[in-house]
Amino acid sequence: MLEPVNVSLESLNLMTLAPMLIPIVGALLILVVDLFKSNIDKSLYVMLSILFLFTDFMALAGSSSAFMQNGTLLGLFDVMLVDGLAIVSQFIIVVASMLFIPLALTSKRFHEFSYPEFFALFLFMIAGFQFMVATDNLILIFVGLETASLSLYTLIAMHNREKSFEAAVKYFTMGALAAGFYSFGSMIFYAVTGSVEINQIATVLVANGFSDIGFVMVGFAFILASFAFKLSLVPFHTWAPDVYEGSSAAMAGYMSIVPKIAAFIVAMRFFEFLIHSGLVWVEAILYVFVVVTMTAANLWALVQTDVKRMLAYSSISHAGFAMAAVMIGTTQANTALLLYWVLFTFTNLGSFSMLWISRQKKMLPGQNSDHSYEKFAGLVQSSPMAATIMALFMLSLAGVPPFALFWGKMYLISAAVTSGYTVLALIMALNSAIAGYYYLKLIVYMFMKDPVDSRYEKVIGSNLSLSLKTIIGIAAVGTIFAFIAVDPLLQAIGGFVYNSGY
Amino acid sequence: MEIGLNHYLVLATILFGIGLYGVMRRKNLLMLFFATEILLNSVNIGFAAISHYYADLTGQMFAFFVIAIAASEVAVGLGLLIVWYKRHNSIDLDEMSVMRG
Numbered sequence: 001m002l003e004p005v006n007v008s009l010e011s012l013n014l015m016t017l018a019p020m021l022i023p024i025v026g027a028l029l030i031l032v033v034d035l036f037k038s039n040i041d042k043s044l045y046v047m048l049s050i051l052f053l054f055t056d057f058m059a060l061a062g063s064s065s066a067f068m069q070n071g072t073l074l075g076l077f078d079v080m081l082v083d084g085l086a087i088v089s090q091f092i093i094v095v096a097s098m099l100f101i102p103l104a105l106t107s108k109r110f111h112e113f114s115y116p117e118f119f120a121l122f123l124f125m126i127a128g129f130q131f132m133v134a135t136d137n138l139i140l141i142f143v144g145l146e147t148a149s150l151s152l153y154t155l156i157a158m159h160n161r162e163k164s165f166e167a168a169v170k171y172f173t174m175g176a177l178a179a180g181f182y183s184f185g186s187m188i189f190y191a192v193t194g195s196v197e198i199n200q201i202a203t204v205l206v207a208n209g210f211s212d213i214g215f216v217m218v219g220f221a222f223i224l225a226s227f228a229f230k231l232s233l234v235p236f237h238t239w240a241p242d243v244y245e246g247s248s249a250a251m252a253g254y255m256s257i258v259p260k261i262a263a264f265i266v267a268m269r270f271f272e273f274l275i276h277s278g279l280v281w282v283e284a285i286l287y288v289f290v291v292v293t294m295t296a297a298n299l300w301a302l303v304q305t306d307v308k309r310m311l312a313y314s315s316i317s318h319a320g321f322a323m324a325a326v327m328i329g330t331t332q333a334n335t336a337l338l339l340y341w342v343l344f345t346f347t348n349l350g351s352f353s354m355l356w357i358s359r360q361k362k363m364l365p366g367q368n369s370d371h372s373y374e375k376f377a378g379l380v381q382s383s384p385m386a387a388t389i390m391a392l393f394m395l396s397l398a399g400v401p402p403f404a405l406f407w408g409k410m411y412l413i414s415a416a417v418t419s420g421y422t423v424l425a426l427i428m429a430l431n432s433a434i435a436g437y438y439y440l441k442l443i444v445y446m447f448m449k450d451p452v453d454s455r456y457e458k459v460i461g462s463n464l465s466l467s468l469k470t471i472i473g474i475a476a477v478g479t480i481f482a483f484i485a486v487d488p489l490l491q492a493i494g495g496f497v498y499n500s501g502y
Numbered sequence: 503m504e505i506g507l508n509h510y511l512v513l514a515t516i517l518f519g520i521g522l523y524g525v526m527r528r529k530n531l532l533m534l535f536f537a538t539e540i541l542l543n544s545v546n547i548g549f550a551a552i553s554h555y556y557a558d559l560t561g562q563m564f565a566f567f568v569i570a571i572a573a574s575e576v577a578v579g580l581g582l583l584i585v586w587y588k589r590h591n592s593i594d595l596d597e598m599s600v601m602r603g
Contacts, residue, residue, distance in 0.1 A: 139564050146571045150578050157582055165589070169582050173534060176575055177525050180541035183568055184518055187548045191511065194556045196564060 013075030015066070016082050019059045019090060020130045026052030027123035034116040045119040046104050046467075052123060053098045060090050064496075072500055078197075079137045084496030086134040088338050089265045093129050096257050096345050097122070099474065103250040103356060105467040110248070112158035125151035129262040136198040136269055138186040145182070145230075145266075148259065149175045156247040167246025174239040178229035185222030188215055202273040210277065220282060223270060224289075230263040232316045233323060234293045244312035249359060249371070252308065253352025256315035257345050264322060264337065268502060272329045286327040287424070293320025294431045301438050306369040307376065308355055310438055311348075314397060317435060318344060324424060325412055333415040334502050335494045340408030342489060343396075343482055347404050350475030351393035354386070357468055358460040364453070375459070376442060378451035383461060387446045389476055396479045398439040399432045404482035411490070510551030517544030531586070531593040535579050542572040 030048055033040070064087045066073060072083040101122065104113045112118050128148030132141055153175065157168035190196055192215045193204040210216060228236040244252040274282045294317050301313035322344075325337035355371050363370070379387040396403035409432055416425040451457065478485075517540055524537025546565040553561025587593055 139560075139567055142564075143567055143571065146575070150574055153578055153582070157585065162589070165582065165586055169531070169586060169595075172579055172582060173525070173538075176538040176579070177522075177541070179571065179575070180518070180521065180525075180538065180545070183542060183545040183564075184548075186564070187514070187545050187552070190549065190561055190564070191552045194552075194558060196560050 012077075013073060013080070015063065016073055016075030016080040016134070019056055019063060019094075020127045020134070022056040022059055023052055023123040023127045023130075026055075027120040027127075030116050030120045030123070040116075042113045043105060045116050046101055049101045049119050049123060050098055053094055053101070053126070056126075057091075057094050057098070060087060060094060063087060064091075067496070067499070079140055080134055081136050082134055083500035084498075085265055085268065085334075085338075085500050085502055088493055088496045089133045089261050090130050092261050092338070092341060092345060093126060093133070093258050096254070096349065097126050099345075099349055099471055100250060100254045102467040102471050103353060105465055106356070106359075106463045107465040108359070108361065108463050111160040112155070112248075115158065118155065118158055121151040121154055125155070126258075129258060132262045133265040138189070138196040138198070141266055142179075142182060142186070145262075146179060148262070149179075152255070152259065156243065156251060159246075159248045159251065161246070163246040164248075165246075167243040170239050170246075171243045174229055174236075178226040181222045181229070182226035185219045185226060188219030188222065192216060192219065198269050198273070202277075206273075206277055210279070216274075216279075217281070220271075220274065224285070227263050227267050227270075228289065231260055231267070231319050231323065233289050233320060234296045234316070237293070237297065237316050240316055241309050241312040244315075245306065245309055245370075249308060249352050249355035252312070253349050253356075256312075256318075256348055256352070257341075260319055260322075261341050264326065264341070267323075267326050268334060268337075271326055272502065275327070275329045283327060286323070290320050290324045290327055290424070291427055293317065293323065294427065295434075298431055298434045298438075301435070304438070305372060307371040307373060307442060309369075310442075311351060311355075314435065314438070315348065317431065318348075318397075321409070321412065321428060321431070324416060324421075324428065328416055328419050328421060328424075330415065330419050331494070331498050331502065332418060333412070335490065335497045336408070336411040336415045338493045338497065339486070339490055340405070340412055342493075343404040343408040343478075343486075346475050346478035346482070347393055347396040350472055350479060351390070351397065353468060353472050353475065354390045354393065357386075357462075357464045357472070359463045360459050364455055364459075366453075373442065373445050374452040375456050377445045377449040377456075379446040379460065381451060382457040386461060389472060391443045391446060392476060392479060394439040394442055398436040400436075402483045404479040407482055407486045507551055507555045511548055514544045514548035514551070517547065520544075529595045531579075531583050531595060534595070535576055535583075538579075539572055539576065542568055542575075 026048065030045055063082055067082060067084060067087055072081065074081060125148045128144045128151065131144030132148065135141060153168050153172045156171060157165055186196060189201050192212045193201045195201055195204060205216065225236065232240040271282065271286065297313045297317035297320060301310050301317065304310040304313060322337050322340055325333040358375065396405045399406045399409045413425045413428050416428065521537050521541030521544060524540065525534060528534045528537055546568055549561040549565040553559060583593055590597055
């Protein structure tokens with residue numbers, strides 16, 4: 001006979017769930033609104049999404065002040081884990097989403113935004129990412145990851161173009177494989193330790209001195225492969241350029257930011273106890289991944305003829321750059337990773353939005369890709385403003401001081417040097433130099449060359465609307481004035497990361 | 503011979519290998535979905551066996567979640583497949599080569 005279980009409501013600590021529940025409620029509300037009155041203008045849904053994301057932001061602010069007072073919070077039978085990492089990464093996720101959703105208000109009509117389901121799925125996806133970062137239970141990580149990924153596949157396919165279906169199917173296949181790897185890896189860790197919580201896995205493994213090292217190695221390989229898919233680390237990156245090309249530019253920008261920060265946080269939680277336990281081979285494998293990802297993606301980016309594919313390879317390279325911080329694993333490196341990603345959010349969102357404003361419904365005769373370099377040739381003559389802003393984002397991506405990403409790169413490289421990874425720091429610096437070449441190539445096209453075809457002039461900026469201008473403005477201001485914000489940001493993030501023990 | 507934990511784990515690994523091979527080699531989308539199902543369900547066998555071995559329910563909980571996720575994955579996948587079929591009258595992966603890579 002089973003005893004009835006008595007659980008007091010306080011011990012559940014339901015407040016830890018609030019930030020995830022808010023977008024879920026918002027998504028359901030959007031669906032209900034559509035049920036009662038269909039054919040509402042999309043701006044209502046955009047506003048509702050922003051409203052709920054803002055409420056989410058406030059709830060996060062609440063839990064961050066609770067964290068400041070009481071330290072790490074646990075809730076719901078210790079499944080939820082709200083520590084500094086969870087809070088900072090959720091802030092990044094929510095803010096990036098708030099900046100993304102106004103991009104739906106374009107001056108041209110697009111298929112996907114006319115469905116309220118787009119916004120509902122978008123909010124579900126955010127809740128999935130938030131669950132993923134705010135737990136150390138492998139089950140909840142898996143559920144969050146899949147909630148988010150399944151929504152993302154659908155969002156890509158809703159763009160309703162030949163290429164976007166292809167992109168969605170490719171991403172789906174890769175994602176299903178990654179899900180299989182992830183669950184097999186967790187099965188091995190469960191078999192070795194009898195637990196699915198990362199901190200207990202760590203405790204058990206350290207207590208028995210890694211006696212089953214062979215199994216740990218296999219499990220680590222599977223988990224690493226699944227996250228390498230999500231983070232698009234070479235050689236698991238093959239889907240990334242195609243998926244970026246197939247989805248809308250706004251969605252591609254979003255995909256280069258938010259899913260990756262969620263995966264970085266889980267990778268941090270999972271890999272760092274292995275590295276700190278003195279397993280040299282874990283460090284060696286991650287080292288190889290980091291170096292190969294940075295370098296190979298940079299070399300591929302050099303030969304691209306399409307700006308969007310170039311940016312896709314550049315985001316792969318940036319992901320490798322940030323993965324170095326996970327490998328180094330000190331508090332300074334983890335802080336640098338989060339700072340890097342905050343700055344990267346603004347810059348990359350801006351550069352993908354600049355592609356989004358030049359989105360064409362139909363390609364011109366003789367044009368073989370959506371955002372070819374030729375399209376931007378001589379842009380400075382027709383619209384100097386757009387050319388300058390685009391150049392600004394490119395310079396920031398290349399790491400030219402004083403723009404945003406320079407600071408991120410500097411802190412990350414200095415973290416590598418202080419931890420004794422001088423060679424790695426050198427490789428990182430060299431890669432920034434190589435990357436400069438292809439960013440400058442676009443600037444050369446915009447400023448030095450003459451327009452290839454006068455019809456491109458009308459196309460660029462044809463998708464521009466007030467809300468797109470606002471988002472690009474915010475991104476530009478964030479990129480230019482980053483040097484003011486870097487110090488306070490570093491203080492705040494450093495406090496959160498240090499107090500949660502990473 | 504007593505059937506122990508290791509036998510189940512070996513079975514799970516073999517099924518995982520079959521699923522992995524299927525995902526890599528199959529060119530038909532529907533067959534590819536079957537392969538991912540095998541991939542995920544092999545893990546379920548492992549979880550159920552380990553859970554019994556440790557007399558701990560967590561593994562079975564994980565297996566239930568994996569079942570639910572596999573089901574929703576197929577739902578999304580079939581949606582994509584139907585759209586693809588309507589446009590191309592084929593569900594062959596080789597036709598997906600508009601983009602390089």
